[in-house]
Amino acid sequence: MFLADCQARLAFDLMTNTWNAVVVWSLRHGPRRPGRLREEIGGISVKVLTETLRRLEFNGLVARRAYAEAPPRVEYELTDLGRSLLGPIEAFGEWAFHHADEVMAAQDRYEPAP
Amino acid sequence: MFLADCQARLAFDLMTNTWNAVVVWSLRHGPRRPGRLREEIGGISVKVLTETLRRLEFNGLVARRAYAEAPPRVEYELTDLGRSLLGPIEAFGEWAFHHADEVMAAQDRYEPAP
């Protein structure tokens, strides 16, 4: 189905960035301003959040709206395309919820081959 | 549901490595030797494949079997835990299959904000 140069590699390029999925997910309930996104996400620098939002915008997952006010106000929200990704992302969230303990147990058990 | 330090961040750490999901997916049909994995995946170096397999092993997704033969033979296969990840991975593959054209169209349309 995928591997090498096929289309799913595209989806992987979208999701293998550390923050892409996290930011998409944090926009699931509606438009958000960058400052609030940073609070909700936690541990992401201004620079990386901006870069991530630009990348998501470039790929059509997120729309940016700037208002002509002072101080400036900007909001980001998911496009229809971005919302269509919430299901697959949630599938991973569900997986983690149900299997995180097994992963951690495996990590404890692990020892390198001789 | 996730963000910050919760469990789904664990799943993200598993999937945000460029090759983790690709390698798991390439093992979906059963045990594979490293050489064949490299052929099927394409574009992955020996070093990175080895590192990825070690990481998947460490997290309990993949099992390694070495046979005492000459020349050496090694096989990797998914554990039950690894197989449980195929569903979520496939969800992304399906998404890509259905939306790749929209993403590419968005990329063509994109122009940076002034």
Added chain:
DNA sequence: CGGAATCCTATATGATACTG
């Protein structure tokens, strides 16, 4: 406030050569 610019560091990846 949003974000661009700069600098610095850590990590990821690849190519190559070498070992058992």
Added chain:
DNA sequence: CAGTATCATATAGGATTCCG
């Protein structure tokens, strides 16, 4: 063949500073 070691590079990420 499987895997390690080494080197070299590219990318990601963070911290800080400055601007409109």
